[in-house]
Amino acid sequence: MVANKPETDKPVDALTQDEAESELARLAEAIAAADIAYHQNDAPEITDAEYDALRIRNAEIEMRFPDLVRADSPTGSVGAPPAEGFAKVRHAVPMLSLAKAYTDQDVVDFIERGRRFFERDKDLDIAFTAEPKIDGLSASLRYENGVFVQGATRGNGTVGEDITANLKTIADIPHRLKGSGWPEVIEIRGEVYMTYAEFEALKARSAATGGQDYVNPRNTAAGSLRQKDPAVTASRNLKFFAYAWGYTTADPAPTQFESVRKFAEWGFEITPLMVRAKSVEELIAQYHVIEEKRSSLGYDIDGVVYKVDQLELQRRWGFVTGEPRWAIAHKFPAERATTTVRKIDIQVGRTGTLAPVARLAPVTVGGVVVENVTLHNEDYIKGLDSNGLPIREGRDIRIGDTVVIQRAGDVIPQIVDVAIDKRPADAGPYDFPHTCPVCGSPATREVNENTGKEDSRRRCTGELICPAQAVERLRHFVSRGAMDIEGLGAENIDLFFQAGLIETAADIFRLKDRRAAAQRALAERREEQARQREAASGKERKNARGADQRNFEGLEKLFAAIDARREPELDRFIFALGIRHVGDTTAALLARTFSTIEEFIRVGKETAAAEDPHTVFPSINGIGDTVIGALVDFFGNERNDKVLADLLEHVHPKPYVVTISADSAVAGKTIVFTGSLEKMTRSEAKAMAERLGAKVAGSVSAKTDLVVAGPGAGSKLKTATELGIEVVDEDAWLERVRGAV
Ligand code: IVH
DSSP states (O other): OGGGOOOOTSOOOGOHHHHHHHHHHHHHHHHHHHHHHISSOOOSSSSSHHHHHHHHHHHHHHHHHHGOOOTTTOOOOSSSSSSSOOOOEOOSSSOOOOEEHHHHHHHHHHHHHHHHHHTOOOTTOOEEEEEEEEEEEEEEEETTHHHEEEEOOOOOOEEBBOOOHHHTTTTTSSBBOOOOOOSEEEEEEEEEEEHHHHHHHHHHHHHTTTOOOOOOOOOOOOHHOOSSSHHHHHTTTEEEEEEEEEEEOOOEEEEEEEEHHHHHHTTOOOOTTEEEEEEEEHHHHHHHHHHHHHGGGSEEEEEEEESSSHHHHHHHHETTTETTEEEEEEEOOOEEEEEHHHHEEHHHHHHHHEEEEEEEEEEEEEEEEEEEEEEHHHHHTTBBOOOOOBGGGOOOOOTOOOEEEOOOSOOOOOEEOOGGGGOTTTTOOOOOSSSSSTTTTTTEEOTTTOOEEEEEEEEEGGGGOHHHHHHHHHHHHHHHTTTOTTOOOHHHHHHHHHHHOSSSHHHHHGGGGHHHHHHHHHHHHHHHHHHHHHHHHHOOOOOOOHHHHHHHHHHHHHHHHHHSSOOOBBHHHHHHOOOOTTOHHHHHHHHHHOOSSSHHHHHHHHHHSSSSSGSSSSOOOOOOOHHHHHHHHHHHHHHHHHHHHHHHTTTOBBOOOOOOOOOOTTTTTTEESSOOOOOOHHHHHHHHHHTOOOOOEEOOTTOOOOEETTOOOHHHHHHHHHHOEEEEEEEHHHHHHHTTT
């Protein structure tokens, strides 16, 4: 037994090779067990300090005996990444976000709040730092005894993803800290970002090889960090600025300013634009200095962060949910750019809405090239909002106009102003079409019966005879949230529609009978694509027969996929019908209420025939007059009757069964989903919860029982925390419902 005795007490310097090997094995096991107890069972068996001691010892031994580093090393420096996704990392100290200031007054208020908080300390001299807010992704880097052992994304602030291998490829991130005096354990926090130069270079490389398009440096940096293969991350030449820290065994220095300076001594890049200031005036002066430099920095920043300098005061002032009280981000105003309107196109949507789109001379705003911008509707073009009140000071938009575009963060670009002085002399007011540009049917503005108000949108009255509506309806019918027919994407729908093979949803299920024609359509498309490629490359094509064979196989697969969906879930089927105002949630409510398609149709028709729909249609929580009106329109239209009857010859929706098992962990509970889900779509999650007898709500209130928060969760998560409502992540949610489904 003596040989197996842990060498815990022996100094690392004194360990023999054999002892080191067995010690590393023991540490790997002990750390893994502690991780499981902490992360999976939420029942830590050792203290944080003991845990840190294990990791530090492990890192030290690995440093002395690099050849002995195990494949399952807890430092994560070797070994394959997990097969699926990245492992989760619980941040020892949460990664916070920042309160925002948009005006100078907001900054004055922030400082005032601080002064009031420390009012009793007469002699207190509060200092602040001001530095750029880098527009990238935050990351947390754990150093144990100066060695980088684990790096994680912010995730939802509490749990992030382990991207150590990818972070290690970033040159600005030291694998070992330089100098001395670093705490035993410290989580360095900062921003991973991509320079414009690197972004442009990547776009050029991608364009040369016909690869994907990249939207902006920030999203590209995010994508680059989440690569499965660290070599890909390495090729993106990401950068990193250190500006904060999380868990640490000792303060780096007494102040924020000096702490960040220390980071530079330890080998990190830090912003050269950080200053220390005492007054609002000085802070705002630095805001303008940074704003001036913004366009020449070579990377995106979106504001200036002010932080209380003295760590002692930071601690005393403390936190509100998810944000420190002692820091604030003073945002730059949304970026604007000027360009011209080349033309206005009208798109016809699934429900016949005529949607005007301005085609612009391409212009870069906030790091993104903008070429199209929605003009919403006829009134918007005229300079009026939906209440008839002036926007853009009532200025209308005309073809040829010079316009000011604004884009803030992830917000969709919009036209905020029109330069009337630059308007060409011959630019007349835009004549919004009164007929559908696709089918020629009249396009009208409906009048809301209740309010007497005219809808701001003009709609094509062609319904099923309008090819634009028909194609959009078909695309919707087969889409993922609806019938989910694999392999029958928008492109194939277009193709079969153009070829006259699919006009209504029922035709999809008859496509098999027109095999030869379908195959011809596919072959012709392939032929056409090959011709285009040939013309582009100048090379001749070979092996056309092989292509035919592939067409044939693809088509058989498609028929199988169509057959597989002949008995869809009732809620999906109702949603797939594309009835106006019936989204997936409403479809689920209807399915749950009526249980079978026959009952839904029976009640729908009776409601449509009744003088007052409310005498027939049951009162359903969550379904109001708009939906009832849409159902009356749908079932009152004979053409829909025929289309539906035809469709039901081929498709037999399954009765909707609600399984409210008494022991279902979520039955009767009100649940809110927020943030992004990774294992299922939002509508799947919703449907699953509802099947289990839970109610899914859109916003968090005191009535909420449970919040399922994915990455990117924001205000809902905050409210939930404030109200003390239970919050779980997607995995925990699945775990909870697994037994019940
Ligand atoms: S400090 C405790 N400093 O902004 C305070 N954050 O809105 C933690 N960010 O998630 C953050 N530049 O990703 C800080 N100089 C800077 C920053 C910065 C960018 C990001 C960071 C954070 C977000 C908060």
